[in-house]
Amino acid sequence: MGIDLNAADEPGKAAAVSVCRDLWHACAGPVVALPRRGSAVVYLPQAHLAAAGGGGDVPVALPPHVACRVVDVELCADPATDEVYARLAMVAEGEIFEKNMGGGRFEGEDDMEDGDGERKSRMLHMFCKTLTASDTSTHGGFSVPRRAAEDCFPPLDYQQIRPSQELVAKDLHGAKWRFRHIYRGQPRRHLLTTGWSSFVNKKKLVSGDAVLFLRGDDGELRLGVRRAIQLKNEALLKAFNSNSSKIHTLSAVANSLKHRSVFHICYNPRFVN
Known part of the structure; x- marks a missing residue:
């Protein structure tokens, strides 16, 4: 799975708000699926910059594709606009790319959550x-x-x-x-x-x-919104799209390749709907 990223997480900015899983998916839309914890994904540095409104060359020396392992997936919502997004914690695993991309298939590319099946089984x-x-x-x-x-x-x-x-x-x-x-x-x-x-x-x-x-089965009523036009939150845009934020994330990816440290990215489902 190639992750198209529109925002980078920077310490001290844009605090995440965890939300109800079923409601998050309802607001995100029926075609959105996220990788499971432990699954393999491919991070694309150049696509990240383009989706975040940037351009030009990646300011940190990175390969065009970075094979990663998903450590955690946190479902969030912008407190100002209710726009949903996911915060993914990942670790770069450069060797997986070398071993498994040769045949045209990345190991773990089917490791996506089966959200629809899970939600139906809970009688939502x-x-x-x-x-x-x-x-x-x-x-x-x-x-x-x-x-x-x-x-x-x-x-x-x-x-x-x-x-x-x-x-x-x-x-x-x-x-x-x-x-x-x-x-x-x-x-x-x-x-x-x-x-x-x-x-x-x-x-x-x-x-x-x-x-x-x-x-759901517990009888609790949940309420969400899906906006016709995506609202802009200036604080989030400044934190996610600033040059310092981009450099911070790309540097964290480079550091993860060297030391297998965890880095974070934010994924906006409105870019795939």
């Missing part, structure tokens, strides 16, 4: 809806398709005149959001009312963005 219930102008209006609520509401949310008591309940959902950062879920109108429909406008305003959601609700 999820729905994703692209927000309309009405969903983001300050005077309206969030209209939920009936089948989605009955699959993801706790059951309502339809014997009531106006069936309703309070929902509590955790976002990517573990923060709890409370919504009033009500079944009303002519024709009747499921709506999230009280608490919804606050969520929209806090997350700066607009029409075209998507909201995901996810519930």
Whole structure:
């Protein structure tokens, strides 16, 4: 597997926030797969610079392909924008490249997580809806398709005149959001009312963005967003795309080749979706 990297980790900057695995994958999208711990990957220094907005030659003497072993995979989310990314810890293993690339196949290239299979086995219930102008209006609520509401949310008591309940959902950062879920109108429909406008305003959601609700076997409700347009976080961009950050990471890779030390990179799934 060749990793296309858009950001480098630099000590003291852009602190990672660990998130729920299933919610991370839901927000990242269905085509995203990450390498397993212990699997083999190929790091491409020149592609890293290009993806990070750089150009020119790699400022540190490195081969065009660096065979690596994945030590750890941390799922993260930007606290300012909710954009998901992964922080990979890796160790360079130059000898693997020499031994296994000759036949055109890199050892461990199939060592990718089978996220879809794992999530299905846990009986996840999820729905994703692209927000309309009405969903983001300050005077309206969030209209939920009936089948989605009955699959993801706790059951309502339809014997009531106006069936309703309070929902509590955790976002990517573990923060709890409370919504009033009500079944009303002519024709009747499921709506999230009280608490919804606050969520929209806090997350700066607009029409075209998507909201995901996810519930696992434990019954805990999770809530994520998938933005139509990737928001820029200036602090992250400065930390990840600065020349000092690039040189720091490439130097760490060179040091890993010599001493088998661990280095870190950040992987943005929006570049593969």
